[in-house]
Amino acid sequence: MPTRLSQFVNVTPTRENYLRGVVLFGLNSASYKFALAKSLLELGDGRREAISLVDLAEPFSRHVCEHLRRAPRQATSVGSRFLDACRSFNDGSLDHDRLIAVTVKLGFNNVIDAFHALRQADLPVRFFVDERRSASPGIRLTGDLFALAARGSAQALAEVEARWRLVETAWSLEISRSLVAYDSATEQLVPASHRAPLVSARDALNGYQKGACFYCYGPVSTVAKGLGLAEVDHLFPHHLQRLGLAADLDQVWNLVLACQGCNRGPGGKSDKTPHLDYVARLEQRNEYLIESHHPLRETLMAQTGLTAPERHRFLQDKYYMSRTNQIAVWRTAAVGDPAL
Numbered sequence: 321m322p323t324r325l326s327q328f329v330n331v332t333p334t335r336e337n338y339l340r341g342v343v344l345f346g347l348n349s350a351s352y353k354f355a356l357a358k359s360l361l362e363l364g365d366g367r368r369e370a371i372s373l374v375d376l377a378e379p380f381s382r383h384v385c386e387h388l389r390r391a392p393r394q395a396t397s398v399g400s401r402f403l404d405a406c407r408s409f410n411d412g413s414l415d416h417d418r419l420i421a422v423t424v425k426l427g428f429n430n431v432i433d434a435f436h437a438l439r440q441a442d443l444p445v446r447f448f449v450d451e452r453r454s455a456s457p458g459i460r461l462t463g464d465l466f467a468l469a470a471r472g473s474a475q476a477l478a479e480v481e482a483r484w485r486l487v488e489t490a491w492s493l494e495i496s497r498s499l500v501a502y503d504s505a506t507e508q509l510v511p512a513s514h515r516a517p518l519v520s521a522r523d524a525l526n527g528y529q530k531g532a533c534f535y536c537y538g539p540v541s542t543v544a545k546g547l548g549l550a551e552v553d554h555l556f557p558h559h560l561q562r563l564g565l566a567a568d569l570d571q572v573w574n575l576v577l578a579c580q581g582c583n584r585g586p587g588g589k590s591d592k593t594p595h596l597d598y599v600a601r602l603e604q605r606n607e608y609l610i611e612s613h614h615p616l617r618e619t620l621m622a623q624t625g626l627t628a629p630e631r632h633r634f635l636q637d638k639y640y641m642s643r644t645n646q647i648a649v650w651r652t653a654a655v656g657d658p659a660l
C-alpha cells in the first residue's frame with residue numbers, strides 16, 4: 321500500500337467564486353446572467369441598497385445593447401421582444417426612455433428569479449433580494465454584493481466580460497458550447513477535436529478498480545458491448561477544460577472507470593466537483609500504480625510530479641481549481657463493498 325499522505329484541505333468558495341458559479345454554471349446559460357452580473361457589480365460600487373427596476377434597466381440594457389452590436393446572436397431566456405427593442409435602440413429607431421420602459425416590462429422575466437439558481441446546488445449567498453412585489457418594485461443589494469464590490473469589482477467585471485465573449489463567439493459560430501474548446505496558447509476558440517479514443521484505458525485502469533465503479537463500487541464490465549460497460553470518467557470534470565479553466569484533465573492521472581449511473585445518470589457526477597474522499601482515492605490509485613511499477617508509472621509521474629508530496633500538491637491544486645469554479649460537490653452512496 322502507498323504511504324499515507326497528509327489529508328487534503330477542504331476549500332470554502334469565496335463570494336467571487338459564487339459569482340463565477342452563477343456566471344458559469346447557473347440555470348439558463350444565457351446573456352442575461354452576464355448582463356445582470358455586470359450591472360450588479362457596477363451598482364455595488366455605489367452605496368444605495370434599494371435599486372428600482374428603472375435604475376437596474378439602465379446598465380442591464382446598456383450591456384445587452386453593447387453585446388448585440390458585436391454579436392447579433394444572443395441566446396437568452398427573456399422574450400425576443402426585449403432583444404428587438406435593444407436592436408431598435410442600436411439602429412436609432414427607439415429612444416432611450418422607451419428602451420428603459422421596455423426593459424422594465426420585459427427584460428427581467430425569469431432573469432431575477434433564476435440568477436442565484438445553480439443547476440446542482442443552491443447558492444448559499446445572495447447578491448440581491450427580489451423586491452419586485454413591494455410598493456417600490458426593484459431589488460435590494462445585499463452585504464455580500466457590497467463586500468464583493470469593496471474588494472474591487474474590476475477583476476470580476478473583466479472575468480464576466482471574458483466569459484460572455486467566449487460563449488457568444490460559440491453562439492455566433494452556431495455550434496454548441498460543448499463542441500467548443502478554448503486554446504489557451506493562442507487564446508482562441510477552436511472546434512474541439514474528437515477526444516482520443518479511450519477504450520484501451522479501461523483495461524489499464526481496471527487493474528486497480530477490479531471490475532468495480534470508482535465511486536459506488538457497483539460492478540462494471542470492461543468487455544466491449546458487454547452489459548454495464550465501464551465508462552472512462554474524468555474525476556475532475558472535463559467541462560472545466562472545455563471552458564478554458566484547466567489544462568490536461570484529459571490525462572490518465574484524472575481518468576477512472578465509472579458505472580453509467582455515477583458518470584452521467586440523473587444523480588450522477590456529470591460536471592460536478594468530486595467529493596474529497598474521491599480525490600483521496602484517486603491519489604491512492606495513482607500512488608499504487610506508481611509504487612507497483614505499473615506501465616503507467618512514468619506517465620503518472622511525468623504528469624503529476626516526481627515525488628509523492630509534489631503529486632499531493634498537484635491534486636490539491638486541481639481540487640482547489642475545481643471547487644472554486646464548480647461549486648457543486650458530488651458524492652454517492654456505496655452499493656458495493658469498498659473492501660473487495
Ligand SMILES: [Zn+2]
Pocket residue numbers: 533534535536537538578579580581582583
Ligand atoms: Zn457507480
